[in-house]
Amino acid sequence: MLRIHMSGVDLSKVRMATRPDALWETILSFHRLRDRRGSAVFGKWRTETRPRLSAEVRLLAAVIPPRGYFPDFLTPSQEGSEPHGIDAGMEALRGTSPARVRAELALLSAERRDAARCPVGGDEEIARLVCALRGYHRAAIEPYWPHIRASVEADRAIRGRALLDGGAHELLASLPPMIRWRAPVLEADYPVDREIRLDGRGLLLQPSYFCRVTPVVYRDPRLPPVLVYPVTHSRAPVFAEPEPGPWLGRLLGNTRSTVLNAIGNGCTTSELALRAGVSLASASQHACVLREAGLIHTMRHGGSVLHTLTPLGGSLLRGGAPLAMS
Structure with a gap:
């Protein structure tokens, strides 16, 4: 069991990594x-x-x-x-x-x-x-790297929503099931017993594509605290490239480009329907086609799903400008 002890100061210094490391x-x-x-x-x-x-x-x-x-x-x-x-x-x-x-x-x-x-x-x-x-x-x-980054950005979208809805407490409570927020202690499944006291240093949350089952922390307690945790993978392998098929013809059209643009920094299917001015069923259908084309990434969160742009989808909206690797 891993136990990370947090003070009020530490909670105020919890932050999300902006991209994969x-x-x-x-x-x-x-x-x-x-x-x-x-x-x-x-x-x-x-x-x-x-x-x-x-x-x-x-x-x-x-x-x-x-x-x-x-x-x-x-x-x-x-x-x-x-x-x-x-x-x-x-x-x-x-x-x-x-x-x-x-x-x-x-x-x-x-x-x-x-x-x-x-x-x-x-x-x-x-x-x-x-x-x-x-x-x-x-x-x-x-x-x-584009697939890794898309998965991390999808995870960040979920954590960002939790932070906006309920602050740091909700953010920590939204982490994957192997991590449990029991204020003032963040507990996680771990192969050995570890006690970490942040002592006002805060905590960096680093989502990772290749982290699996349990989070990872530094062994040396003097290093800046970071918790590397696994992203939630979609049912379909992210590394699978979309095969050419009927989605290519279905992709064209003003409505679908409006839907793609409406996804922006991430939204649920209900929010997508409101933003694009289409029915819920239509929004779900458009999202399915965009996902098959490799333009969006969809992740289930609680009772809803969250759609985010992949690097390819973002590049298409920017007129073909590539997303730099960083």
């Missing part, structure tokens, strides 16, 4: 690569990714175990509120002191006998690790 997704995806579970969501990704990998996997396996603790320095802490892009994350990782690397690898070796032989420690080895992580990221994460 490239290194958290990279490290957590390496767990998923070696895990046979979650095939409905990750199966296609595993099948496509494995043939693209090379020798970097051996070095990464030495510092990232299949489960349990992995060194905190692999996911550099965020001093501000913004998650790291891949370049900033790699630069922060490269700046890790050898003393910290050795200390955290010592913690890892206490749980894994083979970690004592880990070929990382000095500046040269850190440079090799950075190179291996960048190569793995290029093969396993970069091709899927």
Whole structure:
């Protein structure tokens, strides 16, 4: 059980990450690569990714175990509120002191006998690790970044609504079922017992596509507090590309473009019907077609569903301007 103790000051400093963190997704995806579970969501990704990998996997396996603790320095802490892009994350990782690397690898070796032989420690080895992580990221994460970002943005839309409706208390209560808000303590399913006291530092909530089943926190209590938690995946695999089909012809038309524009920063089906000036049944039908076309992402939340634009849908509204990877 994980227990995060919050004061009133901490509640006022709870914040949501604005986008996925490239290194958290990279490290957590390496767990998923070696895990046979979650095939409905990750199966296609595993099948496509494995043939693209090379020798970097051996070095990464030495510092990232299949489960349990992995060194905190692999996911550099965020001093501000913004998650790291891949370049900033790699630069922060490269700046890790050898003393910290050795200390955290010592913690890892206490749980894994083979970690004592880990070929990382000095500046040269850190440079090799950075190179291996960048190569793995290029093969396993970069091709899927628009899908990862769309899932995180859909989760942010749900949390944002909760925050507007009931403040920080409602935001914490809206988190996935493995996380429970029992004021003043945030509890979560966790493989070991951990007590974290924020002591006025607040908490960064970081939704993650590749986090699964349980949230993740730093082992070192001195690092800025962050709770990485799994997004709720839609029933259809997000990584599945839409197949050409009858939706292409149905996509054209002024009404559907109005519906797409009305979705904006996210809305329920009822809100979509009001914004677009169509019936509830018509709004549901239009949303279904847009979802099949890969232009919106739909996530169930309580008794309703929330629609948000995918990067492709946003790009279409902007006249083809691409969404930058960050």
